Amino acid sequence: MSARRRDFLLWVTLAAAAATPAFGQTVAPAAGPATSGTQSAASIPNFSGMWAHPYLTGFEPPRSGPGPVRNKSRHPNGVANFSELVGDYTNPILKPEAAAAVKKHGEISLTGMGYPTPSNQCWPGGLPYVFWDFVLLMLQQPDRITMVYRHGNEVRHVRMNQPHPAQVTPSWYGDSVGHYEGDTLVIDTVGIKIGPFAMVDMYGTPHSPALHVVERYRLVDYEDAKDAIERNAKENFRAGGGAVFDPNHRGKMLQLHFTVEDEGVFTVPWTATITYWPHLAEWTELICAENRREYYAGKDTAVPQADKPDF
Numbered sequence: 537m538s539a540r541r542r543d544f545l546l547w548v549t550l551a552a553a554a555a556t557p558a559f560g561q562t563v564a565p566a567a568g569p570a571t572s573g574t575q576s577a578a579s580i581p582n583f584s585g586m587w588a589h590p591y592l593t594g595f596e597p598p599r600s601g602p603g604p605v606r607n608k609s610r611h612p613n614g615v616a617n618f619s620e621l622v623g624d625y626t627n628p629i630l631k632p633e634a635a636a637a638v639k640k641h642g643e644i645s646l647t648g649m650g651y652p653t654p655s656n657q658c659w660p661g662g663l664p665y666v667f668w669d670f671v672l673l674m675l676q677q678p679d680r681i682t683m684v685y686r687h688g689n690e691v692r693h694v695r696m697n698q699p700h701p702a703q704v705t706p707s708w709y710g711d712s713v714g715h716y717e718g719d720t721l722v723i724d725t726v727g728i729k730i731g732p733f734a735m736v737d738m739y740g741t742p743h744s745p746a747l748h749v750v751e752r753y754r755l756v757d758y759e760d761a762k763d764a765i766e767r768n769a770k771e772n773f774r775a776g777g778g779a780v781f782d783p784n785h786r787g788k789m790l791q792l793h794f795t796v797e798d799e800g801v802f803t804v805p806w807t808a809t810i811t812y813w814p815h816l817a818e819w820t821e822l823i824c825a826e827n828r829r830e831y832y833a834g835k836d837t838a839v840p841q842a843d844k845p846d847f
Contacts (some may be wrong), residue, residue, distance in 0.1 A: 576744060581719050581755050584676040586819065587790045588779030589814035591772035593738045594668040596764050602629050602806040604796075605607055605739045606771065609645075618773040621645045623739025634742055634801045640727050643742030651740065654733050658824040660708035663749045664730050664794055664808075666690055670778030671815050675817040681714060681721070686778065691821060694723050706730070706745065721753040744800030753796045758786045764809045769780065781813035789813060 565832040597603040601772040605623040607616035622642035644651045654661040671686035681694040704711045704727035711727040726745045736743050790812040797805040
């Protein structure tokens with residue numbers, strides 16, 4: 537592996553996109569999820585705390601049915617090769633233009649070069665891209681949930697038991713509304729802003745303004761999560777230095793099952809899972825280094841910058 541490639545991989549593992557205020561744009565009205573009433577506080581599961589998953593790119597493919605784009609480049613043991621991000625552009629979930637975009641990104645990766653992503657360009661990742669991050673801090677309150685990802689300035693705010701507004705102003709993490717269905721936290725997100733590096737995964741799969749993500753979080757026993765954990769270990773690269781967890785933990789896990797719809801990009805909705813262990817280390821404050829020199833080819837990066845003072 538070249539030194540340039542090693543530097544790129546380290547940078548991707550450590551970098552995160554900086555949070556930037558959304559501009560005032562509007563999209564078509566979006567309906568919020570219907571709720572049958574506020575669930576009693578005593579019956580609401582406690583999701584608060586730090587949770588960790590140790591795999592890149594992080595999406596656990598479903599046991600069956602349409603799933604996310606997967607890496608065509610593999611190690612001899614069958615695990616995805618994170619040194620080469622070559623998305624499977626033949627995945628039938630992709631419409632032709634999206635397949636072409638995934639293919640183009642893979643061809644760049646096969647040359648030994650990196651390509652721009654939200655992470656390495658210091659841009660917000662959006663959904664579901666940000667799910668790759670190793671550590672999630674969830675702060676649960678009666679009327680809202682705040683979700684902070686490992687690098688500290690990737691922050692989401694979820695309003696509880698409210699509909700989406702008739703006119704949604706696009707933002708980097710979209711308009712998220714949540715409710716409880718028994719032991720499950722359901723979050724519905726629309727209005728995810730299109731940026732210069734808009735993608736739903738590290739393989740360069742694009743998204744359109746129609747992107748709609750539904751997340752379902754549950755606390756599950758290890759035995760119930762075991763199947764997804766084993767599928768993930770066969771699929772994704774286990775990274776070091778991010779998640780701190782006890783691999784022998786056999787207590788409760790936090791499991792995220794999410795569905796992605798985007799009629800502008802995908803032929804059908806698709807699903808994936810992420811399984812989190814309790815995170816055992818203190819919160820580490822990290823930030824994307826705004827290095828104006830590109831990580832490849834001697835180009836300038838496209839880090840966010842202001843053309844005029846904010847005050």
